[in-house]
Amino acid sequence: MKxxxxxDEAIAQGAIDAGLSGVYAYPGTPSTEITEYIQLxxxxxxxxxxxxxxxxxxxxxxxxxxxxxxxxxxxxxxxKRALVCMKHVGMNVCADAFMNAAITxxxxxLVVVAADDPSMHSSQNEQDSRFYAKFAMIPCLExxxxxxxxxxxxxxxxxxxSLRTPILFRVTTRMxxxxxxxxxxxxxxxxxxxxxxxxxxxxxLLPAFARKNxxxxxxxxxxxxxxxxxxxxxxxxxxxQPTKAIVTTGIAYNYLMECxxxxxxxxxxxxxxxxxxxKVTQYPLPKALIDQMxxxxxxxxxVMEEGQxxxxxxxxxxxPSTVSVKGRLTGDLPRMGELTPDCVAQALVGDQMPVHGCxxxxxVVGRPPALCQGCGHRDMYAALNEVAAEHEGxxxxxxIGCYTLGALSPFHAIHACVEMGASITMAKGAAxxxxxxxxxxxxxxxxxHSGMTGLLDCVNSKANVVVLIxxxxxxxxxxxxxxxxxxxxxxxxxxxxxxxxxxRVVVPLPKHMEEIKQVLREEVAYNGTSVVIARRECIQTxxxxxxxxxx
Amino acid sequence: xKRDIILAGVGGQGILSIATVIGxxxxxxxxYLKQAEVHGMxxxxxxxxSNLRLSSAPxxxxxxxxxxxxxxxxxxxxxxxxxxxxLKEDGWIVTSSKPFVNIPNYxxxxxxxxxxxxxxxxxxxxxxxxxxxAGAPLQAxxxxxxxxxxxxxGIDHDKIVEGVKRIFxxxxxxxxxxxxxxxxxxxxxxx
Numbered sequence: 001m002k003x004x005x006x007x008d009e010a011i012a013q014g015a016i017d018a019g020l021s022g023v024y025a026y027p028g029t030p031s032t033e034i035t036e037y038i039q040l041x042x043x044x045x046x047x048x049x050x051x052x053x054x055x056x057x058x059x060x061x062x063x064x065x066x067x068x069x070x071x072x073x074x075x076x077x078x079x080k081r082a083l084v085c086m087k088h089v090g091m092n093v094c095a096d097a098f099m100n101a102a103i104t105x106x107x108x109x110l111v112v113v114a115a116d117d118p119s120m121h122s123s124q125n126e127q128d129s130r131f132y133a134k135f136a137m138i139p140c141l142e143x144x145x146x147x148x149x150x151x152x153x154x155x156x157x158x159x160x161x162s163l164r165t166p167i168l169f170r171v172t173t174r175m176x177x178x179x180x181x182x183x184x185x186x187x188x189x190x191x192x193x194x195x196x197x198x199x200x201x202x203x204x205l206l207p208a209f210a211r212k213n214x215x216x217x218x219x220x221x222x223x224x225x226x227x228x229x230x231x232x233x234x235x236x237x238x239x240x241q242p243t244k245a246i247v248t249t250g251i252a253y254n255y256l257m258e259c260x261x262x263x264x265x266x267x268x269x270x271x272x273x274x275x276x277x278x279k280v281t282q283y284p285l286p287k288a289l290i291d292q293m294x295x296x297x298x299x300x301x302x303v304m305e306e307g308q309x310x311x312x313x314x315x316x317x318x319x320p321s322t323v324s325v326k327g328r329l330t331g332d333l334p335r336m337g338e339l340t341p342d343c344v345a346q347a348l349v350g351d352q353m354p355v356h357g358c359x360x361x362x363x364v365v366g367r368p369p370a371l372c373q374g375c376g377h378r379d380m381y382a383a384l385n386e387v388a389a390e391h392e393g394x395x396x397x398x399x400i401g402c403y404t405l406g407a408l409s410p411f412h413a414i415h416a417c418v419e420m421g422a423s424i425t426m427a428k429g430a431a432x433x434x435x436x437x438x439x440x441x442x443x444x445x446x447x448x449h450s451g452m453t454g455l456l457d458c459v460n461s462k463a464n465v466v467v468l469i470x471x472x473x474x475x476x477x478x479x480x481x482x483x484x485x486x487x488x489x490x491x492x493x494x495x496x497x498x499x500x501x502x503x504r505v506v507v508p509l510p511k512h513m514e515e516i517k518q519v520l521r522e523e524v525a526y527n528g529t530s531v532v533i534a535r536r537e538c539i540q541t542x543x544x545x546x547x548x549x550x551x
Numbered sequence: 552x553k554r555d556i557i558l559a560g561v562g563g564q565g566i567l568s569i570a571t572v573i574g575x576x577x578x579x580x581x582x583y584l585k586q587a588e589v590h591g592m593x594x595x596x597x598x599x600x601s602n603l604r605l606s607s608a609p610x611x612x613x614x615x616x617x618x619x620x621x622x623x624x625x626x627x628x629x630x631x632x633x634x635x636x637x638l639k640e641d642g643w644i645v646t647s648s649k650p651f652v653n654i655p656n657y658x659x660x661x662x663x664x665x666x667x668x669x670x671x672x673x674x675x676x677x678x679x680x681x682x683x684x685a686g687a688p689l690q691a692x693x694x695x696x697x698x699x700x701x702x703x704x705g706i707d708h709d710k711i712v713e714g715v716k717r718i719f720x721x722x723x724x725x726x727x728x729x730x731x732x733x734x735x736x737x738x739x740x741x742x
Contacts, residue, residue, distance in 0.1 A: 004578055006588075029590055121589070178587040178613035181578065251613070258612035262619075341616035358635045361666045363658040367561065367630075369597035370653065402595065409655075479590075 005182045007175040008033035010146045011085075011113060013182070014153025016041060019189035021080035021108070022058035024068035026449060027478035028087030029122040030176035031115035035059060035085055036481070056191070061475075063484040064420070064449040065090035069097040069112070076110040076166075077203055079195035081157050088116040088129050089419065093450070095132070101166045102136035103213045104203045108192050109157035110166040115176045118307050118338040122477075124400070124419065126336065128307035133168040133283060137217055139224050140168040140283040141233070142250035146180040148281065152233060154189070163223065172306045174338065175251050221284070229288040233281040236289040238296050241274035245298035247290075249280045249311055252304035255344040272302060272348045285314055294319050302347060303327035306339055368408060376536035377403040379508035380470050381411040383516040384439065387524065388413075394437050395430055399423035399451070401443035402476045414441060421450025428454065428463040437466065437524045444471040448485035452492060458529040459497040466523045466530045470508070472538035480541040493531045502530040509536065552582065554705045555615045556603040557634045560626035561651045562596050565693040568718075569624065570601050572697060576706050576714035577605045587613040596653055598630055605705070624700045626678070626693060627651045628663045635670075643672040645700040645741070647692070649679055674699050674741045685736035687729040694730045698737025708738060 005013060012034045015023065025035040039059045058075070062068035065086045072082035084094070091098065091114050098112060114129035133140035141156055143149040149171065156167045201209050228234055239245070248256050260273065276293055280286070293301070301323060303312040312327035319325065326332040332347045333339065371378050381403075388394035398404055398414030399422065406413040416426055424447075427440035442451050447469050458465055471489055475481040485492055493503045502523060506516045516534070523530035537545075556573070558566040570586055577584050587602040602615045617636050622643045625631035631646040638644070644667060650660045667673055678695040682688070685695070694715065701708050715734055719727045 002578075004574055004584065033590075174587055174613045177590050178585060179574065180585050180610075180613075181583065254611040254613065258616065261611070262616070340614055341612045341619075345616065358638065360635055361632050363662050363666065364629055364632050365654065365656050365658060367596075367598040367654055369562065369595035372595065405595065 001184050001186065002181050003184060004179050005146055005150070006033055006177060006179050007146050007149050007171060008115070008177070009037045010150040010182045011153055011169070011171070012037035012041070013184055014150040015083045015111070015157075016057065017185055017188040018109075018154040018157045019081050019191045020057055020083055021191045022072065022075045023083045023085065024058075024062050024072040025085040026062050026065050026068055026090060027475050027481045028090050028115070029478055030117060030173045031085045031087045031090075031113060032478045032481070033176070034113060035061065061482050061484070065094040066097055069094035069101070072110060073097060073101050073104075073106075076106045076108045077196065077200070078108065080108040080192045081110075082108065083111050083113065085113040086115070087123065088114055088127050089123060089125065090114070091127075091129050091132050093420065098132065098166070099136050100205060102138045102217060103205060103210055105164040105213065105217075106160055106166055107195075107197060109160035111153065111156045111160060111169050112166055113169045113171065116170060116172045116307055118172055118336075121173055124417075126307065128310055129168065129170050130283065130307065130310045133170070134310070136166075136168075137221060138165050138168060139163065139227065140170055142170045142281050142283070143175065144248075144251050144253045144279065144281055146175070146178070146182050148233065149175065150182045150184060152281070155233070159227070163220065163227065165217075165220070170250070172251065172338065174306075225284050225287055228282045228284055229286040231282045231286070234279065234286045234289060236278045236292060237276060239274045239276040242276045242293075242296040243299045244272050244275035245278065245293050245301045246272055246275050247278045247280060247301060247303045247311060247315065249305040252306055252339055252344070253279050255339055255341045256304060258341045259345045259348055271350050275302075280311065285311065285318070287318065290315070290318055294323060299323055301325050302332060304333065304339065304344060304347070369405060370408065371402060371405050372539055374539045375402070376472055376508040376534065376538070377406065377470050379510060379513070379516075379536075380441075380468065380534040381406045381413045383508070383513055383520060384441070384468060385411060385413055387517050387520040388437070388439065390521075391437050391524070394439065395427075395435055396439040396441060397423040397426040397430065399440070399442040399446050401446050403441060403443055403470050406441065420446050421454055424451050424454035424465070424467055425457060427465045427467070428458050428461070431464045432461075436464065438464065440465060440467045442467065442469055443476070444469055444473065444485055444489060445475040445483040447489070448483065448492070452496060455493065455498070455529070455531070456496045462528050464527050464529075466520065466532060469531060469533045471533050471535040472541075473535070474538045474541045476538045476540065480538060480544065489533055498529055498531050502526055502528065503533070504531070505533045505535060507536055508534040552705050553606040553608070554604075554622065555620045556605070556704075557615060557620045557623045557637055558601040558603060558625070559623060559630040559634055560599060561630065561653065562599045564626040564651065565690070566599060566601055566626060569693050569697045570603050572694075572711065572714045572718050573603060573605070573704065573706070575718055576710045579713065580706060580710060582607055583610050585610045585613050598633060600630075600634060622700060622703050624696060626696060628660070628667055628675070629658065632663065632666055638670070641672065643674070643703045644670050645674040645696065645703065647678045647696055648675045649677055676737065676740050678737065681736045681740060682733050685732040687733040687736070691730050691733035694733035695737035695740075698734035699741040701734075701738050702742055
């Protein structure tokens with residue numbers, strides 16, 4: 001069957017058709033649609049079967065990427081196929097579980113999807129997840145198009161089970177969020193049965209066992225390389241001018257082919273037109289194919305890869321020093337940002353490109369994203385800014401979510417924003433340093449993701465901070481997914497030990513402005529840890545719920 | 552057949568619905584298609600665009616190279632200008648004339664319109680007024696714009712109409728009829 005699917009949806013359908021038993025994920029652009037697709041498809045399946053909306057694939061959102069990774073690992077140990085999905089920075093959150101999953105190995109297939117965001121369309125950095133695969137010494141797959149994303153998901157689960165290792169499945173924004181026609185199989189593979197090895201010592205990382213496991217992982221590296229060399233997804237084509245060679249990874253292949261095809265019609269000739277081409281979509285790098293490329297006479301190798309110059313650096317250690325390796329490090333391609341057909345064409349031509357198209361007229365100004373009109377975060381910031389202004393040098397530590405936009409006009413409210421949950425602990429550190437007043441602003445979903453432990457730190461040292469949980473009852477930035485702590489935030493704060501009289505709840509609406517400011521003033525005056533929960537539903541999810549109720 | 556289209560607008564205006572209808576019609580024509588979308592933070596009232604590529608031959612890149620777009624279809628006039636470096640020399644701009652002002656420094660709208668009119672092939676239309684005149688709700692204004700772009704799409708008018716019917720079918724007959732009226736209003740304007 002043919003479907004028009006986003007890259008993320010192709011991944012999801014590929015996993016379903018490969019006999020998936022559970023998907024574990026925390027929302028994060030550009031990975032969110034994978035889990036959403038599986039949730040929707042389970043709902044439809046359940047409805048059409050006349051069952052309760054409880055599917056046979058586990059697909060509930062996890063509290064964060066670490067709990068997601070651990071849940072999937074447990075499912076894999078029981079012999080079933082599990083998928084973990086996250087954005088690139090989520091890899092940092094689950095790194096402990098991820099690195100050690102490589103040491104224990106797996107039972108049922110375990111595939112970890114990391115969706116990288118070069119150019120930082122919706123992220124705070126552009127770290128390249130392929131480093132994690134190399135760090136953990138496990139294979140990595142990087143499909144070049146939506147069809148491959150679908151096909152390679154099945155391949156990934158098979159590979160994971162045959163090599164007994166987790167597989168990192170790396171995509172980037174343009175693959176995740178671009179649609180194309182994908183041909184799917186008619187009959188999905190059955191799920192694995194529950195089946196646990198008799199001896200589970202492999203899964204116990206006591207030093208004595210871990211040393212043995214690690215030695216096995218080191219030994220398996222040669223197999224991993226050989227698997228890459230024999231993979232149908234890595235292809236080498238000798239050019240008619242093999243002194244020049246091009247190595248592409250993932251979707252960079254598409255930009256190359258775009259240029260080679262269009263170049264045929266254009267006036268300028270491409271220096272690399274007759275070059276050899278090595279298309280890499282599976283790691284570790286296929287050493288034999290690289291050796292062949294060199295044996296065929298490659299003197300100059302241009303590396304095109306989305307993200308950081310991972311392959312470019314590795315290649316330098318794999319080819320003779322007489323072979324020049326070019327790419328992002330040499331300035332032939334931009335050092336940062338995602339690839340485009342234009343920068344790839346520039347690298348192929350080598351000198352000045354003919355200029356296409358007009359310039360953008362000077363009158364065109366930027367249109368940055370902003371908090372929605374009527375959003376509760378707006379009223380929260382309006383009150384907070386006024387109270388903060390009553391104290392010279394007040395500092396507000398922000399966090400990751402829609403409310404990060406409070407850094408921009410008209411609020412200019414926050415002084416730092418780094419990673420999930422950091423607002424609370426940074427505010428604590430600032431207070432420890434003598435800063436007063438010290439505020440943290442964090443969303444409800446980010447609070448349960450990584451803020452709770454920081455709040456416990458505050459309570460334990462009686463840190464003089466005011467933590468504002470801006471609770472819109474959803475994970476808003478990524479489109480309104482369930483939030484793990486909805487309905488339980490007060491109980492969580494009390495359970496962590498915040499004094500009951502310093503857990504306050506307000507409704508962020510203009511008509512409550514005076515009350516909110518009064519509550520904030522009282523909590524600033526209290527020398528200890530306060531939590532003020534500003535609770536009002538996200539207006540985007542509110543609209544959606546009103547529409548659904550009308551039906 | 553090959554058409555590279557940039558859809559532009561402001562987050563929330565509905566450019567992806569236009570892409571969905573064209574995509575559906577293209578698939579039914581047996582064309583290859585690639586469509587890169589913007590999700591996440593920029594959807595919050597910022598500038599958004601989608602690269603939509605149609606071809607009778609396989610398509611590699613998800614992105615359109617500079618100077619490669621046949622058409623810029625925009626729900627906002629300044630946003631249409633933002634993608635001019637991508638427009639072919641003989642390419643078309645089909646844009647709503649009504650500014651969406653959610654920034655304090657929005658330029659003089661007359662200057663914006665002048666720049667659009669400086670492009671040899673352009674269609675400027677007030678999609679909201681045309682929608683209203685056609686008896687369609689404001690939400691169908693994006694279909695007026697699509698209607699106006701039909702002559703440049705390389706897909707027949709009737710095929711687009713079929714696409715609208717399929718895409719909006721589950722929302723009921725009234726919604727289908729409103730969107731079809733909007734398509735016709737736009738089509739008659741530019742045809």
